[in-house]
Amino acid sequence: KLNSLKGAYVLAFHNYFAQVFPHLRYEIGEDKVYWNYNTENGVYEEINISVVRDYMLALIIREGMPEKATEAFAKVCLARYRAMYTERGSTYDDFDMDDEWFHADNGWVCLISLEFQEHTPRRLSRRKSAVAYDSDSICPVYDKFLDEDLKLKADQVRVIDQFSGLCLTNDIRYQKMLTLIGRPGCGKSTLLNCWSDVFGETAVERKLTELQGESMRFAGSSFVGARLCW
Secondary structure, three states, X not given: OHHHHHHHHHHOHHHHHHHHOOOOEEEOOOOOEEEEEEOOOOEEEEEEHHHHHHHHXXXXXXXXXXXXXXXXXXXXXXXXXXXXXXXXXXXXXXXXXXXXXXXXXXXXXXXXXXXXXXXXXXXXXXXXXXXXXXXOOOOHHHHHHHHHXXXXXXXXXXXXXXXXXXXXXXXXXXXXXXXXXXXXXXXXHHHHXXXXXXXXHHEEOOOHHHHOOOOHHXXXXXXXXXXXXX
């Protein structure tokens, strides 16, 4: 009877694996890419199949079945996991695609209502801002920089605020590009560095020379998922 129960448990081991890793997702149509949710930083981290296989083998050994801790069994078990938990299948386009929510360092901010939510695995995200959201914070240094240091007119400040606001979203329907014109040392790069501090991993800085010649073939991959490219 015990052998029979053990055999049934082995056949259903993928269910136990799914319970131990409740937020593990896999790429649809690709068996080598997985994402696991990090509860500390609130993002899904990409891992390859060898790491997931190690998770599986370690779990099998802890369950007292070292004779089953083989790559062949892990492969079969992962295939069952993918077949039975189709709701966990994702593509890269499923992450960070909500136009109304911005992923700050400490949680999620609704750009419409300014509602704040804690990190949650229900919102699929691979990137987040480098700074935390604080509803009571003010930015006197940034305001002084625009109004007094750069001596910008009110309509110029409004354009900068609108553009930086659009960069908070994934909405690209406006398809806008902003060109900053001014003498050297007037604050153009300082402004973009401020924005980059906020956007963190979603900001990409490239030289024009990096986008030409033979290397251009691979330059586009660095822009995937970016909200600010400069």
